[in-house]
Amino acid sequence: MITPQRPLPSGFGPDTTAREALGGRDLTGTVGIVTGGHSGLGLVVTRVLAEAGAEIVVPARDPKRAAEALADIPRAEARPLDLVEPDSIDRFAETFLATGRPLHMLVNNAAVLGHPEQRDHRGFDYTFAVNHLGHHQLTARLWPALIRADGARVVTVSSRGHRFANVDLDDLHFERRPFDQTVSYAQSKTANALFSLALDSRGEPFGVRSFSVHPGVITTGLNRHMGETDRADARAAYGPRRTAEQGAATTVWCAANPQLVGMGGVYCEDVDIAEAVEASTTATPGARPWILDRELAERLWAVSEDLTGVRLPG
Structure with missing residues (x-):
């Protein structure tokens, strides 16, 4: 059944903390994976879920550094993964699947923002490869564990930045149009929301539900490639700055x-389902029409399968 793109309302709001957003749930016996879960908002998500009783696996390019960040968090472990390397994604998924554990929560949180023009070894736009394609492949590879959970959720971190660009399926990697950091990031965040939309239609029959979120805005290492002017513009575009606890709440x-x-x-923000808004809306919040376009979501899904060479096990 299609969930309406409108607030519940949840009773929560922008000042809600991640612990409050959990709703008092005991997560003992559940297992989660949080990409980028060793720093910034991801670290808060890891901590809150683990302290509620969940076992959390944190994939990271530098697992030693990640393990140091997770040292005081119970039931949290770091494992190697590079989202821009398909072989690394496959190795991580194979290792996890070999444990036989179900996967109750997959949080596709890791991202790059404001990255200068760069391509991965396949020739793909680096931002699109990390933010979207890597998570598409990871989710597909972990599909058997998600089904095994008999009630799983996949949360993919999008952004209010989706309002700045749709996906250009004819030129995803800026081969014909001039490269633009803002457009590159916005396209990847639109892709995150469309991925979540298409995934939910595939997962619902198996008890796997999917959400995309705009987290809160805090100062993290994510914006290290941006100049001060760009950072100021981002603060104006994405909403007021919050504490890390507030920023991680919607996730x-x-x-x-x-x-x-x-x-x-559905696309969520401020710890509720976001309101669907018109494309011309100038206000920051809300889900723009292109991230709710089911036909576009299916087209992107097909393109992503072709680019990664990975399909859901059927």
């Missing part, structure tokens, strides 16, 4: 709060 809400049982395929 935690989508990953574990009981309010969302039986729902999925």
